[in-house]
Amino acid sequence: MSPAATVQADASPAILIEGLRFRWRLDRPWVLDVPDFQLAMGERWLLAGPSGSGKSTLLALIAGIQRVREGRVAVLGHELTTLSGAARDRLRADRLGVIFQMFNLLPYLSVLENVLLPCQFSAARRNRAQAMAGSATTEARRLLAQLGLDAPGLERRPAAELSVGQQQRVAAARALIGQPELIIADEPTSALDADRRLDFVTLLQRECANAGAALLFVSHDRTLAEFFDRVVELPAINRIPMLG
Amino acid sequence: MAILTLAAKSLWNRRLTSALVVFAIALSVILLLGVERLRTQTRASFAHTLSDTDLIVGARGSPINLLLYSVFRIGDPTNNVDWSSYRTLAADPQVAWTVPLSLGDSHRGFRVLGTDRSYFAHYHYGRHQPLQLAEGREFEDLFDAVLGAEVAEQLGYQLGQSIVLAHGAGEVSFALHQDKPFRVVGILARTGTPVDRTVHVSLAGIEAIHADWQSGAPLPGVHLSPEQVRQLDLTPKTITAFLVGLKSKTAIFKMQRQINEFAAEPLLAILPGLTLQQLWSLMSLAENALLVVSGLVVLVSFTVMLAALLTGLNERRREMAILRAVGARPWQIFALVLGESLTLALAGAAGGLALLQGALLLAGSLLEARLGLTIAAWPPSVHELSLLAIVLACGLGAGLFPAWRAYRYSVADGMTIRI
Numbered sequence: 001m002s003p004a005a006t007v008q009a010d011a012s013p014a015i016l017i018e019g020l021r022f023r024w025r026l027d028r029p030w031v032l033d034v035p036d037f038q039l040a041m042g043e044r045w046l047l048a049g050p051s052g053s054g055k056s057t058l059l060a061l062i063a064g065i066q067r068v069r070e071g072r073v074a075v076l077g078h079e080l081t082t083l084s085g086a087a088r089d090r091l092r093a094d095r096l097g098v099i100f101q102m103f104n105l106l107p108y109l110s111v112l113e114n115v116l117l118p119c120q121f122s123a124a125r126r127n128r129a130q131a132m133a134g135s136a137t138t139e140a141r142r143l144l145a146q147l148g149l150d151a152p153g154l155e156r157r158p159a160a161e162l163s164v165g166q167q168q169r170v171a172a173a174r175a176l177i178g179q180p181e182l183i184i185a186d187e188p189t190s191a192l193d194a195d196r197r198l199d200f201v202t203l204l205q206r207e208c209a210n211a212g213a214a215l216l217f218v219s220h221d222r223t224l225a226e227f228f229d230r231v232v233e234l235p236a237i238n239r240i241p242m243l244g
Numbered sequence: 245m246a247i248l249t250l251a252a253k254s255l256w257n258r259r260l261t262s263a264l265v266v267f268a269i270a271l272s273v274i275l276l277l278g279v280e281r282l283r284t285q286t287r288a289s290f291a292h293t294l295s296d297t298d299l300i301v302g303a304r305g306s307p308i309n310l311l312l313y314s315v316f317r318i319g320d321p322t323n324n325v326d327w328s329s330y331r332t333l334a335a336d337p338q339v340a341w342t343v344p345l346s347l348g349d350s351h352r353g354f355r356v357l358g359t360d361r362s363y364f365a366h367y368h369y370g371r372h373q374p375l376q377l378a379e380g381r382e383f384e385d386l387f388d389a390v391l392g393a394e395v396a397e398q399l400g401y402q403l404g405q406s407i408v409l410a411h412g413a414g415e416v417s418f419a420l421h422q423d424k425p426f427r428v429v430g431i432l433a434r435t436g437t438p439v440d441r442t443v444h445v446s447l448a449g450i451e452a453i454h455a456d457w458q459s460g461a462p463l464p465g466v467h468l469s470p471e472q473v474r475q476l477d478l479t480p481k482t483i484t485a486f487l488v489g490l491k492s493k494t495a496i497f498k499m500q501r502q503i504n505e506f507a508a509e510p511l512l513a514i515l516p517g518l519t520l521q522q523l524w525s526l527m528s529l530a531e532n533a534l535l536v537v538s539g540l541v542v543l544v545s546f547t548v549m550l551a552a553l554l555t556g557l558n559e560r561r562r563e564m565a566i567l568r569a570v571g572a573r574p575w576q577i578f579a580l581v582l583g584e585s586l587t588l589a590l591a592g593a594a595g596g597l598a599l600l601q602g603a604l605l606l607a608g609s610l611l612e613a614r615l616g617l618t619i620a621a622w623p624p625s626v627h628e629l630s631l632l633a634i635v636l637a638c639g640l641g642a643g644l645f646p647a648w649r650a651y652r653y654s655v656a657d658g659m660t661i662r663i
Contacts, residue, residue, distance in 0.1 A: 065568060086573060093571020100569070103562050106250075108257030120246035121571035174570070 012077035014182045014214035015039040015062055020071035022061060031057055033239040034071075037232075041181065044208055044215035048222055049234030055218045058234070059186050062216070063096060064088030076181055093122035097175025097213070099185040099204075104171035105159035112155040115140040115173045118180075125178025132179065143173040147203050165196040169203065176207050183208055185217045189224070201227050247576055251583035254563070258556060262588060265549045269592025272545035273635055274600045276538040277628050281600075283531050284625065287524065290316070293437040294516050296368040298496050301325065301333065301503055302485035304510035308526065311519045314345055314485040317355045317438045321347065324482035329508050333488070336502075338495045341366045343487040346450050346480065349409045349421070354395045356409050356443045358450030358480075366489055369437045379403055380430035383446050386474060390430035394440035401428055407443070409453060419461065421453040424470050448478035488513070542635055546642040549588055553581065553646040557653070564654045577654040581647040582640070589639020593632050597624065 017037035023030045031054045039045055049055055060066040061073055064080055065088075073080045076095055080088060092098075097118075105114045119126035119136045126136050133139035144150055147169040154162075159170065168188055175183050185204070189197040201217075201224050208215045217228065225231045235241075255262045294315050302310040303323030312318040334342040343366050346358030357363075364382050368374055380403045383390050391401060401407070405428040411419035426445060434440055455476055456468045468476075490499055496515065503513035564577050572580075624632070 063569070089568075089571060089573045092569075098569040100566075104566065106254075106563055106566060108253045109250075113253075117567075118570045120250075121567075121576075 012074060013038045013040045014043070014076060015216065016072070016074040017062075018072040020061070020068065020073055022057060022066070022068070022070070030240050032061070034058070034237050035239065037237050039182075039214055039216055042212050042214055043229050044205060044227075045217065046222075046225055046228040046231045047216055047218045047234055048220060048225075048231055049218075049238075050220055053234045054238055054240065055234055056186060058238075059184055059216075059218065063098060063184055064092050090122075093118065094124040095180050095182065097177075097180040097183040099168070099171045099175050099183070099188045101187040102164065102167070102191040104174070105162075105167055107158065107160035109159060110156050111144070111149070111159055111162065111170055112137070112140055114159050114170055115144060115177055117174060118177055122178065125180070127178075129178040136177070140173065140177055143176055143207070144170070146207060147173050149173070164191050165193075165200070168192060168200055172200070172204050172207065176211060176213070179211050179213070181213055183213050183215045185215065187219055188217070189219060189221065197221070197224070247579045248583050248587075250567075251580050251587060254560075254580070255584055255587055261552050261556070265545075265552050265588050266591045266595055268545040268548045269542075269589060269635075269639070270595035270599055272538070272542040273593050273596025273632070274603070275541050276535075276631055276635070277597065277600050277624070279531075279534045279538045280628055280631060281604075281625075283534075284627070289436070290520060290523075291517075292370050294368075295370060295372050296366070296489060297487045297516055298490045298493065299488040299500060299503070299513045300485060300516055300519075301488060301511055301513045304512045307512065307514045307519045308523050310485065310512055310514055311516060311523065313347065314487075315438070315516065317347070317357075317442065321484045324484055325486065325511065326482055326509055327480050329506065329511065330483055330486055332508070333503060333506070334486075336499070338490055338492070338499055339488055340491045341489040343367060344447060344480075344483045345485045345487070346447055346482075347484045349411055349450065349453070351395075351407055351409050351443045352399060354392070354441050354443050355438075356445060356450075358445055358447045358483075360447055363444065366487070367439070369435050369439065373435070375435065375439065376433040377430050378433040380428070382430055383444065383449070384429070385427075386446065386449050386452055386478070387424065387426045387470065388429040388446065388449070389426040390432060390444040391428055392432055392438075392440040392442045392444075393434035395443055396428075396431045401431075403428055403431070409443070409445075411457075423467070424453045424473065447480045447483065451478040451480050452476075542638060545592070546589075546638050549585065549639070550642050550645065553585065553643070554649065557581070557646055557649055560650075561653050561657055564650060565657055568654050568657075572654075574651050574654050578647045578651040581650040582643045585639055585643020585646070586636070589636050589643075592639070593635050597632065 015038065017034050020032060020034040020037075021030055022032040047055065057066070061068055061080070062075055064075065064083070067085070068081045071081075075091065078091055083091065106117070109117070116136055119129055129136040129139040133142055141150070141155065144155060149155075149166060149169055159167065162170065168191070171188070175185075183204075188204075189200055192200060204215070204217075205227055217224075222231065300310060300314050302314060302321060303325055305322045309319055309322070313321050330342070330344060333339065341362060343362045344359055347355060349356040349358075361382055364375055377390075378393065380390070389407060395401065406425045407428060408425050409421045411421065426449065432439065452470075452473045455473050455478075456463050456466045488499070490496060500513045500515065503511050567577060567580070568574075
């Protein structure tokens with residue numbers, strides 16, 4: 001990373017997309033055509049859209065798992081187009097938190113080990129967690145407590161034994177550990193019932209605010225709109241009409 | 245390191261499948277190392293049986309057969325050597341000593357060897373070790389017997405015990421020399437050779453129990469009591485074979501030729517070491533076949549591992565996606581799956597080695613008793629270690645495919661969770 005890029009990073013948005021077009025293969029139709037999208041640092045947006053509208057693909061591009069071939073995607077000041085696969089993996093490991101719809105946890109690890117997983121793959125995350133609380137484990141426990149998962153003995157239980165709602169909160173703790181600057185959540189509430197859904201969104205909002213992390217929260221559930229700085233409809237930013 | 249910990253925990257999570265795979269690999273390793281150990285130890289054991297004998301002489305026939313029946317008590321002689329031929333050759337000026345051997349009788353499954361006292365002086369085994377008496381003395385009287393260590397131990401015999409010899413070499417014989425029992429006067433110290441499983445009597449003793457026999461059956465109407473037999477001339481008419489020690493090693497080939505061209509009857513002289521080599525080259529075909537079979541079993545066990553890993557992989561695409569999302573690189577996913585294969589192969593190899601050692605500790609005495617084989621349990625030989633290394637390499641090789649599949653999945657799926 002050049003010094004110029006670092007300076008630029010400070011002022012740059014969390015996510016900047018310009019003229020992005022994407023298709024899975026050359027002989028397949030385009031699935032994304034996003035002329036312009038920006039999420040500022042520390043902002044928390046709801047990205048709404050029905051399934052099949054390319055949400056997961058967009059998230060995979062932002063997370064740096066899929067390679068951007070046409071257009072520009074910059075995440076936390078880094079141009080993904082010019083980064084190698086390894087550099088994108090590093091960026092994701094160091095500075096992004098990801099929450100899935102369900103089955104977020106490795107079933108063979110305990111709750112605590114699951115939360116600490118990002119620190120296994122990123123020294124930067126581990127160091128920041130240590131700086132926050134003295135040790136990564138203490139930080140993981142703090143996050144679990146913040147998310148209401150401080151029942152005695154819970155942290156040592158296998159992740160698979162938890163309820164879906166508890167699993168999602170463990171996933172949130174994992175995404176938040178080591179202060180990532182951008183959290184991407186792909187329908188994290190769709191497997192939860194209505195009460196749990198509101199609880200989860202409130203908790204996630206609060207923790208992102210505490211950590212100063214930007215949040216891109218994808219959901220088709222617009223009842224959650226009131227909790228976010230802004231609601232963006234994916235069909236409004238993606239010029240490709242919905243598939244199927 | 246984080247990846248290896250994950251691999252271990254992931255395997256533990258699937259511990260039933262993992263245990264079965266480890267068990268399959270361990271069994272194949274037991275077979276592979278067992279065959280190898282049996283092979284080398286059999287050779288060592290055979291090579292250990294006879295020492296310091298320059299030539300073995302018997303009736304003309306197959307050299308390997310002569311070696312087997314005269315030294316290892318395996319198989320039966322086709323013909324005998326005339327006593328006069330034996331006396332003539334034993335008197336040759338190049339000959340330092342001879343030991344006559346007369347086989348054909350047995351006692352409860354153990355071979356009976358008729359010989360003379362030169363046997364105790366000149367039969368050497370291992371590294372020039374002579375036979376030693378653990379108890380009692382060498383045979384002197386006509387009906388004295390000296391037991392090998394294993395005979396005494398298995399049958400629980402002690403000095404003074406009266407034993408009846410049977411005609412023929414089978415475990416069960418209907419033709420017993422019941423009228424002329426022998427008395428145990430000595431028990432030899434353990435040698436780890438067929439000597440342990442032999443009952444030794446004098447040549448005259450063998451002659452005595454057959455005095456009223458002809459063509460392998462008692463003569464009808466003729467019965468000689470032990471006292472009557474003592475009055476007879478008990479010089480044997482024939483013997484089975486004899487061992488020869490020469491005054492000078494340089495005379496071996498000359499003496500061998502001289503015996504092979506012996507005019508009075510067709511004889512065969514062999515060099516024990518050389519004939520043993522012939523035996524091994526004959527056996528190597530079977531040994532190699534065994535090695536190939538056990539190698540195939542190793543391949544089968546790794547196919548089992550491959551099947552288990554590949555079946556698991558599809559269910560684990562979610563796990564790969566999670567790992568990718570928290571920052572794992574595709575090569576780390578590759579290393580995770582490869583690490584699992586390596587762990588399984590290591591556990592299987594170690595388990596197989598441990599089980600083999602345990603089995604040898606338990607069954608070692610049985611093998612020694614039944615086959616006269618001493619199989620050392622520890623340490624594994626360099627050759628065995630290299631076989632283990634090949635097993636691990638196979639594990640690694642077999643692991644490459646699922647690891648590559650996982651790598652491809654993790655690149656193709658990205659963070660998309662497919663269920």
